[in-house]
Amino acid sequence: MSMLFAAAGGEAIGQKAYGPGVSDTEIVIGQTAPYSGPASALSRIHKSEVSYFEYLNAKGGISGRKVRLLSYDDGFSPPKAFEQVRRLVEQDEVAAVFSLLGTAINISVRQYLNGKKVPQLFTAAQSSSLADPQRYPYTMGLLPTLRSEGVFYGKHIVATKPRGKIAVIYQNDDFGKDLVGGLKEGLGSQREGQVDSQPFEVTVPTVENQVAALAASRPEVLLIFAYPKHTAQAIRKVHEMGWKPTIYMFSGSGSISSTIKPAGVEASTGVLRAAFFKDPTDPRWKDDPEMKEWLEYSKQYTPDADVSDYLNSSAIAFAKVLEQVLRQCGDNLTRENILKQAQSLHDFPLPLGLPGAVVNTSETNYEPVKFMELQRFDGSTWVPVEQ
Known part of the structure; x- marks a missing residue:
């Protein structure tokens, strides 16, 4: 069975319940990304996420629904990001906002999204202020703060x-x-x-x-x-x-x-x-089935991406964790249940994560991955440091 790209289990069964952005054929998710501006080098994360959902859709999507990821340029500017997020919520009516990059970007839209009760999931930012379930229950990161x-x-x-x-x-x-x-x-x-x-x-x-x-x-x-x-x-x-x-x-x-x-x-x-992630340049993972599978996927779906750059491979983790949440929703794809399922991840292996890196969430735990390994660049790749 495919390890990285297998259909995850745990889909809920019940009556259909749809919120904004969802139909029998489609789930619309939104994000902004720094396709221009001072952090443009990091936009490859979002390009890889878009490509992953194209791959997933070619395989039938999630329970027959295609996942459409709308990805707009924010120039790494909080005011522009806010404008684009409002567009995603009020015009595109997305089911959730996903993988926004940068602390300032996420904070700029956090109050708005929580006020609208739109899930702001798996932020590509690790600020501890984004792990505050009491005040901002609709905002959740993924990686260690x-x-x-x-x-x-x-x-x-x-x-x-x-x-x-x-x-x-x-x-x-x-x-x-x-x-x-x-x-x-x-x-x-x-x-x-x-x-x-x-x-x-x-x-x-x-x-x-x-x-x-x-x-x-x-x-x-x-x-x-x-x-x-x-x-x-x-x-x-x-x-x-x-x-x-x-x-x-x-x-x-x-x-x-x-x-x-x-x-x-x-x-x-x-x-x-x-x-927290396996690095494609690390010889430890040369024969790793998950890494080999990702490299094959990348050749077909992101042929212009540098496969030695872990930003491309780690992006798959964000997309796969969101996929798992949507699968757990089953046919109850309201914003409320998307949030509930995001709060209900238990020992889900971090895709392309280092051994020991798992995803755990609850209504009070908004730091899903806590595992870290210290690494040193040895002149060709990153290697673990004995501690």
């Missing part, structure tokens, strides 16, 4: 570098601040005071000045909490300066094609990150 990731790095630094200065360059918004908050929590009160930080605005063309300012005191550890473009700039500048700190980077910027190659392979060797 940024705060959890920051804590993860802080604890590793304490264990491996018990002394010495720590430098952080971070995006000056909720995304960057969440990671920094988690880092300080993980470091604890004794080490928190040893952190020197430099914020930057997402719109700046370069972060070289911030890196130079941090390098002045030659800290032993540098954490880069940024998206691929600025992460690559920072790694390259550190290398050019001859500064040799231990570098940790945000998990979502670990793409070899979007970050490592632009930064330079030599400059990037030794960099650390948290990971």
Whole structure:
């Protein structure tokens, strides 16, 4: 049986009940994506998601219904995203909004979507503020929160570098601040005071000045909490300066094609990150049936995508988890039941996830995946770090 693309079980049986965006033949889902703007490198996530549902529809869809994913450009601009999300809800009448990228984007539409009781599922953003079921029950992420990731790095630094200065360059918004908050929590009160930080605005063309300012005191550890473009700039500048700190980077910027190659392979060797997904470049998965199946799928449905880039493969996880939720809905495809089923995932293996990465949700658990593995770039691929 196909592992990655098998029809998931657990479909509910009962009377048909449809909400907006659903008919006997179709389920309409919506999203916005940064097809233009400063985060455009990450739009490949959404292109892969669109392609997956095209693949799924060619196989018959979900219980005979085609899933139509409407994907509009938001330019990575919260005001534009809000305008496009309103279009999706009020004109297109989507059943749910799915996989919006970026903390600021998701926060900008969260109150509106919760007010309209439209599920905002599996955000492509890891802010801990997006895991708040009491205040925003219709908004749910998928991956470990940024705060959890920051804590993860802080604890590793304490264990491996018990002394010495720590430098952080971070995006000056909720995304960057969440990671920094988690880092300080993980470091604890004794080490928190040893952190020197430099914020930057997402719109700046370069972060070289911030890196130079941090390098002045030659800290032993540098954490880069940024998206691929600025992460690559920072790694390259550190290398050019001859500064040799231990570098940790945000998990979502670990793409070899979007970050490592632009930064330079030599400059990037030794960099650390948290990971939850199998990386297509990792020889551990050369004979893995799930990875082999994804590679075959990619050749047919995303032939222009770089198969070595885990952003393309990880996008399948978001799409597959949404597929599972829709299958669990059976013929009760109201917005209320879509949310209920999203809250009812139990030990569902994260598609293309590392061993141990499973999806669990409830009405009070909105951090579906908690598993993280520390990895190091060894000059050709990401390899696990013994802890």
